[in-house]
Every structure is written in C-alpha cells, then in structure tokens.
Amino acid sequence: xxxxxxEILIALLSxxxxxxxxxxxxFFALTKKALFYSVVAILRDEDSSEDIxxxxxxxxxxxxxxxxxxxxxxxxxxxxxxxxxxxxxxxKQKESYLEEYxxxxxxxxxDAEVDDDFERVQARMRELLRPEEYEIxxxxxxxxxxxxxxxxxxxKPLGTVTWTYRNAIKKLEKGLSEYAQD
Amino acid sequence: MRxxxxxxxxxxxxxxxxxxxxxxxxxxxxxxxxxxxxHKKIFNKKKNWVLIPSTLTLAAAMTAAIVIxxxxxxxxxxxxxxxxxxxxxxxGGTEGEFVFMTASSLAFSDTxxxxxxxxxxxxxxxxxxxxxxxxxxxxxxxxxxxxxMPLVETFTQASSGLDFTTDQGEFVGVYNxxxxxxxxxxxxxxxxxxxxxxxxxxxxxxxxxxxLHANENVYRVDGEKEVDLNDMxxxxxxxxxxxxxxxISIQSENEETExxxxxxxxxxxxxxxxxxxKAEVEDGQYSLQVDATRNANQYRFExxxxxxxxxxxxxxxxxxxxxxVGRHRYEYKHMMGPNK
Numbered sequence: 001x002x003x004x005x006x007e008i009l010i011a012l013l014s015x016x017x018x019x020x021x022x023x024x025x026x027f028f029a030l031t032k033k034a035l036f037y038s039v040v041a042i043l044r045d046e047d048s049s050e051d052i053x054x055x056x057x058x059x060x061x062x063x064x065x066x067x068x069x070x071x072x073x074x075x076x077x078x079x080x081x082x083x084x085x086x087x088x089x090x091x092k093q094k095e096s097y098l099e100e101y102x103x104x105x106x107x108x109x110x111d112a113e114v115d116d117d118f119e120r121v122q123a124r125m126r127e128l129l130r131p132e133e134y135e136i137x138x139x140x141x142x143x144x145x146x147x148x149x150x151x152x153x154x155x156k157p158l159g160t161v162t163w164t165y166r167n168a169i170k171k172l173e174k175g176l177s178e179y180a181q182d
Numbered sequence: 183m184r185x186x187x188x189x190x191x192x193x194x195x196x197x198x199x200x201x202x203x204x205x206x207x208x209x210x211x212x213x214x215x216x217x218x219x220x221h222k223k224i225f226n227k228k229k230n231w232v233l234i235p236s237t238l239t240l241a242a243a244m245t246a247a248i249v250i251x252x253x254x255x256x257x258x259x260x261x262x263x264x265x266x267x268x269x270x271x272x273x274g275g276t277e278g279e280f281v282f283m284t285a286s287s288l289a290f291s292d293t294x295x296x297x298x299x300x301x302x303x304x305x306x307x308x309x310x311x312x313x314x315x316x317x318x319x320x321x322x323x324x325x326x327x328x329x330x331m332p333l334v335e336t337f338t339q340a341s342s343g344l345d346f347t348t349d350q351g352e353f354v355g356v357y358n359x360x361x362x363x364x365x366x367x368x369x370x371x372x373x374x375x376x377x378x379x380x381x382x383x384x385x386x387x388x389x390x391x392x393x394l395h396a397n398e399n400v401y402r403v404d405g406e407k408e409v410d411l412n413d414m415x416x417x418x419x420x421x422x423x424x425x426x427x428x429x430i431s432i433q434s435e436n437e438e439t440e441x442x443x444x445x446x447x448x449x450x451x452x453x454x455x456x457x458x459x460k461a462e463v464e465d466g467q468y469s470l471q472v473d474a475t476r477n478a479n480q481y482r483f484e485x486x487x488x489x490x491x492x493x494x495x496x497x498x499x500x501x502x503x504x505x506x507v508g509r510h511r512y513e514y515k516h517m518m519g520p521n522k
Contacts, residue, residue, distance in 0.1 A: 024212055028211065029208070032204055036204055046202070054206055054210065054211055054214060058214060121195060137191075141188075141191070142195065169187075172194075179194045179197075
C-alpha cells in the first residue's frame with residue numbers, strides 16, 4: 001500500500017473515530033479490494049466472501065474507537081476479515097479448519113468453468129500452493145502488504161512468512177511459466 | 183538470506199489481475215451497522231422520565247403518558263400552531279414506535295374493559311351505540327370520526343414526544359418472565375422479550391413477545407420487527423390480544439418521507455374494522471391521511487392539524503372542523519368545501 005493511501009486511511013480513521021461516518025464511503029473504497037482478496041484467498045467463494053466482508057466492516061466500526069489513531073487501520077480490518085473467514089470455514093466444514101488449512105497440500109483441481117484470465121491464474125496458483133502460501137502471496141503481491149504486516153495479520157513469525165513466501169515464489173516460477181510474456 | 187527475486191511472478195499475477203466484482207456497498211454496511219446499533223440500544227438504556235403520579239385515574243394516566251399537555255392556544259384562527267407535529271414520524275425510533283403502537287391499541291379498541299381505559303364514564307353510552315358491529319349499521323362520517331379521532335389525536339400528540347422509561351432485568355409477568363420493562367405510567371407498562379433473528383442478505387427480523395398491563399387488565403402482545411436491508415425500510419407489527427378470540431393488529435411501515443400505521447381489529451380471525459393513518463412530508467408539506475373501514479363503510483379523509491384542540495377534516499366533498507371538547511370527545515362543524 002502506498003504511503004499516501006496509508007496517510008489517507010489514517011485521516012479517515014480519525015474522522016470515523018470521531019463519529020463522522022460520511023467518510024465511510026471513501027474508507028470502504030480504499031480498503032474493499034484488499035479485504036476482498038484477503039478473505040477470498042481463504043474462502044475461495046466470492047459470495048461468502050462478501051458476507052464476511054460486511055461482517056468485518058461492521059466489527060471494525062463497532063471497535064473503531066479502540067484503535068490507535070496513528071496507525072494504518074487496514075491491518076486491523078484484514079485481521080478481522082481473516083479471523084471471520086477462518087471461523088466461517090471452520091463452522092462450515094464442521095471440523096477443525098485450521099488443522100486442514102495447515103496440512104492441506106493444495107486447494108484442488110482447476111475449475112473447468114473458469115474462463116476469466118485472473119481467475120484462471122488464481123485457480124492455477126491455488127493448485128500449486130498450500131493455502132497459507134497462497135494467502136501470503138495474495139496479501140503481498142495484490143494487497144501490497146509488507147512481510148512484517150502479513151506476519152502481524154496472520155500472527156506468524158516474520159521469518160516464517162518470508163520463508164513461506166520464498167517457497168511459494170519457487171513453485172509459481174515453475175507453475176506459472178506458461179503465463180509469462182515473451 | 184538471499185533476496186527473493188519475485189518480480190517476474192509479481193508481474194504475471196498483476197498482469198492477469200482484474201478488479202473484483204464486489205456487490206457489497208458502503209451504504210449497505212452502514213445500514214446494517216446502524217440497525218445492529220439500534221438493536222443494541224433498544225430496550226437497553228434507561229431514560230430519566232417523570233412518571234405519572236399513581237393517584238391519577240388510569241384514563242388520565244394513559245392519555246397523559248402519550249400526550250404532551252397542550253399549552254394554551256394563542257394561535258389566531260387561520261394559522262397553524264408551530265408546536266404541533268411537523269414531521270411524519272413518531273419520535274424515539276423503533277422503541278418509540280413500539281411503545282406508541284402498543285399503547286395506542288387501547289385508543290383504537292372500544293371493546294370490553296379496554297374502553298374504560300380510554301373513555302370517561304359519561305362517554306360509555308355513546309361508544310356502546312357506536313360499537314354495534316351489525317352489518318346493517320351504516321356509519322356516518324361523524325360516527326367514523328368518533329372512533330378514528332382518538333387515534334388521530336394520539337398520533338399527532340405522540341409525534342411531539344413520548345414519555346416512557348425502559349429497564350432491563352428480570353420482570354415476572356402474568357404469562358412469562360421478561361427481560362424488558364417499558365413503563366409509560368404507573369398504571370400502564372409493557373413487559374417484553376426481544377429475540378434477534380439472524381439477518382440474511384435482504385432483511386433482519388426481531389421477534390417480540392410480551393404483555394401490556396393497563397391498570398388491572400393484562401393483554402398478551404406479540405409481534406415482529408423487519409428491516410429490509412435493500413430498501414432501508416423498517417416495518418413493525420404488533421398484535422395486542424384482547425381475548426382468546428379478539429385482537430388488535432397494528433402494523434407500521436416506514437419509508438423515507440412517510441410513516442404509516444394500520445390498526446385492524448379481528449374477531450375470530452375475521453376483520454371487524456381497520457383504520458390506517460399515514461403521515462407524509464412532501465415538498466416540505468406535512469399531511470395526515472386517514473382510511474377508515476368498518477363493515478362495508480369506508481371513509482378516506484385528510485387531517486389538517488390546526489393545533490391540539492382544532493383539527494380540519496377534508497373528505498373531498500366537505501370540510502369538517504373538529505374541536506376537542508374533552509378526552510376523546512369532539513364537536514363537529516360542517517363547513518362548505520375543502521379548507522384552504
């Protein structure tokens with residue numbers, strides 16, 4: 001995330017904290033993509049992801065006054081979204097999602113119906129990567145979060161995040177070569 | 183540790199990246215957030231209201247609880263008292279609506295013990311003559327006004343302010359134990375439980391079960407609140423059970439510039455009478471429209487609130503000046519043509 005965007009988000013946070021919800025539109029516009037990608041990386045279902053997004057924003061608003069007004073609130077928002085998504089998944093599967101999440105080798109086969117370029121690449125990435133690797137790549141590459149920020153959101157040591165990301169990149173270099181432009 | 187060379191992969195991912203089709207909007211989130219906040223607040227706060235002294239009669243207590251006592255009318259004829267209702271809604275949000283709807287059911291009903299709650303002793307005979315529900319009875323506009331004006335008056339006055347206090351705790355009622363108590367006066371209070379049903383994408387529902395205590399009478403109350411998350415509309419429906427076979431069903435509908443209350447009286451699930459009051463603000467103009475149906479008789483008229491003692495009724499054919507001469511007692515003066 002660019003420094004200017006971070007500054008804007010901090011300014012918006014301050015207004016929301018003072019009860020000015022007229023700026024929520026702008027806050028939403030600046031954060032929705034990041035939250036969406038973060039949640040969909042876990043759930044792999046866009047409809048459910050939007051439900052989780054809504055809940056995440058509401059939880060954010062409910063707790064906004066407790067946040068440090070000098071810090072970028074995106075990390076907090078993504079953390080709520082991630083927790084809600086994992087919780088949702090856990091309930092949905094009626095088993096310990098985290099266990100499966102940590103042990104699963106890959107998400108599964110590519111959806112035959114996928115025809116969108118981005119979705120095809122995403123599907124291929126999910127095929128190649130473990131869920132945790134996929135989530136870290138999404139957070140770093142698409143949401144442009146630093147490894148340090150990701151470590152905080154995922155509550156993992158920085159070294160683990162960096163190591164996982166490195167392994168993911170190695171897998172992707174092999175698996176996504178067909179998408180590389182000449 | 184060697185620096186990760188991820189530029190190539192980043193480039194591939196970003197090249198194939200497209201904006202996600204997110205249907206969710208900021209206004210949807212804010213609306214759901216506000217609905218939840220309202221639900222948290224509702225019946226979860228304590229207001230400092232002055233309770234009606236218990237020495238007052240129940241009739242006086244109930245009316246006074248809902249009605250702001252009118253100040254001496256110093257407004258000259260032909261102008262409108264600015265202190266009366268100028269907004270198309272009962273104040274206090276859903277909580278105010280709930281209190282108004284439940285308590286005003288007593289103003290609507292002219293049945294059995296309830297009539298004694300609202301009417302003075304000398305009015306009973308008049309009401310008994312009006313409560314004949316035989317299908318052969320034809321109701322004149324004045325008879326229709328007799329049973330609709332108490333509601334109009336209550337609605338108008340309640341719009342200026344509602345006095346009640348809400349407490350959360352454990353309240354033992356006649357039919358159950360309840361979480362909330364809404365005290366309107368010493369003799370008039372509501373016990374209820376609210377169950378928030380899970381909201382889906384389009385609406386959220388809250389179930390209400392309780393009982394209305396009016397002096398020594400206790401009436402079961404049930405209902406539900408629905409919030410349409412798409413249209414941002416809130417509908418409240420309350421049933422006050424007068425007996426095992428008789429009930430008053432009150433429904434509110436809120437839209438951006440109008441608020442509508444519908445009162446229906448049922449006997450053995452058969453509709454006996456219905457009064458619909460719609461308050462609307464359009465282009466800065468406030469209007470109150472009443473539809474009253476009893477048996478085969480149907481009247482529609484507009485109410486112009488002059489002040490708390492004078493109302494003008496426009497039926498389309500004529501204008502009737504209504505003077506409040508006592509508690510729910512009125513004098514009618516037929517005027518030529520619609521009031522300007």
